[in-house]
Amino acid sequence: MITAERKPLDEIIAMILPFKKVLVVGCASCVGECAAGGEKEVGLLGSALRMDARMTTKELETREMTLERQCVYEFIDRLTGLIDQYDAVLSLACGAGVQAVAEVFPNIPILPALNTSFLGQTKEAGLWLENCRGCGDCRLHLFADICPVTRCAKQIFNGPCGGSQDGKCEVNPETPCAWHLIVTRLEDRNQLDLLEEVYAPADWSKKEGAGPRKIVREDQQN
Amino acid sequence: MKIESQLKNVLAAGRFAVTAECGPPKGADPEAVIKKGRILKGYVDSVNVTDNQTGVVRLSSLAACVLLLQEGLDPVLQMVVRDRNRIALQSDLLGASTLGIRNVLCLSGDHQSFGNQTQAIGVFDLDSIQLIQTVRRMRDEGQIIGGEAVSPPPYLFIGAAANPFADPFFYRVIRLAKKVKAGTEFIQTQCIYNLDRFKEWMSQVRDRGLHEKVYILGGITPLKSAKMAEYIKNQVAGMDIPEPLIRRMKSVPAKGQRKEGIKISIETIQALKEMEGVHGVHIMAIEWEEAVPQVVEQAGLMPRPTV
Amino acid sequence: MNKENLELNVAIFFCQQLDPDQDSNRRVIEKELGPGIKFFPLPCSGRIEPLHFLHAFESGADLVYLITCPVKSCRYQQGNVRAGKRIAFAQNLIREIGLDPERLILINIDPPLPKRIDLLTRELLEGAPVKGHSLLSRL
Numbered sequence: 001m002i003t004a005e006r007k008p009l010d011e012i013i014a015m016i017l018p019f020k021k022v023l024v025v026g027c028a029s030c031v032g033e034c035a036a037g038g039e040k041e042v043g044l045l046g047s048a049l050r051m052d053a054r055m056t057t058k059e060l061e062t063r064e065m066t067l068e069r070q071c072v073y074e075f076i077d078r079l080t081g082l083i084d085q086y087d088a089v090l091s092l093a094c095g096a097g098v099q100a101v102a103e104v105f106p107n108i109p110i111l112p113a114l115n116t117s118f119l120g121q122t123k124e125a126g127l128w129l130e131n132c133r134g135c136g137d138c139r140l141h142l143f144a145d146i147c148p149v150t151r152c153a154k155q156i157f158n159g160p161c162g163g164s165q166d167g168k169c170e171v172n173p174e175t176p177c178a179w180h181l182i183v184t185r186l187e188d189r190n191q192l193d194l195l196e197e198v199y200a201p202a203d204w205s206k207k208e209g210a211g212p213r214k215i216v217r218e219d220q221q222n
Numbered sequence: 223m224k225i226e227s228q229l230k231n232v233l234a235a236g237r238f239a240v241t242a243e244c245g246p247p248k249g250a251d252p253e254a255v256i257k258k259g260r261i262l263k264g265y266v267d268s269v270n271v272t273d274n275q276t277g278v279v280r281l282s283s284l285a286a287c288v289l290l291l292q293e294g295l296d297p298v299l300q301m302v303v304r305d306r307n308r309i310a311l312q313s314d315l316l317g318a319s320t321l322g323i324r325n326v327l328c329l330s331g332d333h334q335s336f337g338n339q340t341q342a343i344g345v346f347d348l349d350s351i352q353l354i355q356t357v358r359r360m361r362d363e364g365q366i367i368g369g370e371a372v373s374p375p376p377y378l379f380i381g382a383a384a385n386p387f388a389d390p391f392f393y394r395v396i397r398l399a400k401k402v403k404a405g406t407e408f409i410q411t412q413c414i415y416n417l418d419r420f421k422e423w424m425s426q427v428r429d430r431g432l433h434e435k436v437y438i439l440g441g442i443t444p445l446k447s448a449k450m451a452e453y454i455k456n457q458v459a460g461m462d463i464p465e466p467l468i469r470r471m472k473s474v475p476a477k478g479q480r481k482e483g484i485k486i487s488i489e490t491i492q493a494l495k496e497m498e499g500v501h502g503v504h505i506m507a508i509e510w511e512e513a514v515p516q517v518v519e520q521a522g523l524m525p526r527p528t529v
Numbered sequence: 530m531n532k533e534n535l536e537l538n539v540a541i542f543f544c545q546q547l548d549p550d551q552d553s554n555r556r557v558i559e560k561e562l563g564p565g566i567k568f569f570p571l572p573c574s575g576r577i578e579p580l581h582f583l584h585a586f587e588s589g590a591d592l593v594y595l596i597t598c599p600v601k602s603c604r605y606q607q608g609n610v611r612a613g614k615r616i617a618f619a620q621n622l623i624r625e626i627g628l629d630p631e632r633l634i635l636i637n638i639d640p641p642l643p644k645r646i647d648l649l650t651r652e653l654l655e656g657a658p659v660k661g662h663s664l665l666s667r668l
Binding site: 153154155156157158159160161162163164165166167170171177180183184192195196197198199200201202204 | 385396
């Protein structure tokens with residue numbers, strides 16, 4: 001999923017300052033799962049902003065709603081007819097959601113309430129870990145299903161570096177050394193031969209490309 | 223005729239090599255480099271120049287190498303993959319060779335979060351092993367990454383680092399083998415304080431026959447004080463100082479600790495000289511270049527060969 | 530009972546496991562104190578959501594309590610531990626908008642169980658911090 005975290009409230013308060021009627025819109029997919037932009041978080045943020053406005057004698061009217069997804073037109077369309085009644089939208093979606101909504105309603109400011117973080121997994125309740133960089137060239141099968149691009153601080157394909165000690169990364173002793181995990185799991189799987197391989201430089205063009213990437217699938221088109 | 227790397231000449235002649243390290247200053251000061259070079263001249267075969275070590279901005283390694291070259295020393299250009307992508311790295315390799323530098327040491331580099339530019343992006347386009355491979359292909363096949371020709375190719379003696387003390391231990395020698403496979407010709411190791419572990423690693427190196435494919439220079443860093451020993455033990459990842467060594471440093475009054483540190487270095491070098499497959503030493507006297515002539519002399523490594 | 534606190538708006542969230550007769554017991558004190566006091570029984574204090582607290586403050590509560598079972602005697606093991614984390618989260622949030630976080634109070638009651646919610650409430654209001662009306666309830 002795409003993970004995100006709420007911006008500090010004072011930043012959000014400053015962002016909505018010029019607007020009197022604000023539509024607070026959540027996204028129930030990824031950022032709902034990571035407890036940053038789902039229905040509950042929309043409720044919390046709406047309530048906090050209204051209380052702040054009252055205490056600082058600002059005029060603010062809000063309405064809260066949560067879309068299934070803010071990055072897909074059919075869901076964004078639920079705002080049609082409603083959005084015109086507001087001066088701005090405060091979006092609790094990832095950066096993709098904010099931009100997708102703005103593309104449908106280009107004349108209304110869509111304000112980002114979240115800082116988008118990373119592609120990750122829910123490791124346990126209240127803990128999310130980054131484990132994919134979307135490099136466009138997955139080679140997990142060579143590295144015991146542990147991504148060196150994402151989980152090694154130096155994205156080493158031929159690791160580990162000399163700073164791995166007691167299985168921890170020197171950059172952050174709370175983080176396991178990805179290469180320690182790779183080596184140990186390959187050993188458990190009897191695949192140590194994979195370690196002898198010298199892996200060639202990555203093709204970052206699949207990640208960096210020529211600006212933003214795109215996927216075209218004719219079979220999926222209308 | 224091409225000028226050869228002095229380091230390569232000494233090693234090829236079967237002599238026990240001595241290299242040292244020179245950290246460039248935090249400033250546009252040629253004198254600081256020249257001063258360090260003059261201290262080392264005559265006592266070592268080559269001098270490594272660090273590349274923004276620990277992620278701290280310093281005078282560039284390439285520029286400092288040129289200054290040492292002008293002083294008649296044989297510099298080893300350290301190159302980390304942290305700050306430059308493959309375009310810049312390959313360009314600087316051509317530049318270094320053009321300026322007469324004959325040695326390069328391929329490194330990952332300390333992570334930027336340790337230095338004074340913690341908000342910098344870490345490039346890591348290549349890793350250190352891929353950099354070794356890149357230099358080797360440029361030199362031997364005249365090709366840059368992707369296969370395009372460069373002519374004339376850079377002329378460089380290729381080195382890398384190895385850390386026998388990091389984890390997981392069984393894997394350290396596999397990684398060395400990968401560096402050899404990628405094309406490194408010499409290795410400078412992490413500082414050796416734990417001789418037992420180093421011996422164990424060397425025996426694994428010999429089991430794989432790697433000591434016949436690559437020159438190994440053992441890393442030596444003379445301890446300045448018991449405090450430094452404890453700091454390294456507790457604060458520096460990938461370094462291993464056994465407890466008895468710390469006790470030994472502590473048993474000496476503060477005034478005599480530098481002398482004791484030098485003594486330990488000399489004993490380590492003597493042990494290394496006896497070890498099959500060790501071809502030299504790399505003395506990293508951090509901001510203490512004056513120690514190098516003492517260590518070299520007292521370890522019986524003088525005079526340096528003129529080959 | 531502290532006279533000043535009698536005039537405050539108080540919201541009390543509490544775990545029903547504390548008092549099997551909470552339904553009738555709380556009516557006594559509700560009648561006595563009128564609309565200034567509101568009770569919200571929960572099946573377990575771990576079911577609380579920070580949003581409940583915010584809505585209580587937004588509706589004009591001056592003090593908000595969450596009463597949980599004694600430490601280590603939650604019927605669902607971790608419920609009251611979780612409740613403490615939810616409180617901390619909500620306190621941070623109200624601090625961010627300049628509302629005194631000490632108006633949100635966690636009470637882990639002492640054993641033994643059961644307790645009477647009306648007696649418990651009297652005790653709480655007696656010892657309540659003197660905070661006066663919040664800016665929100667005054668507006």
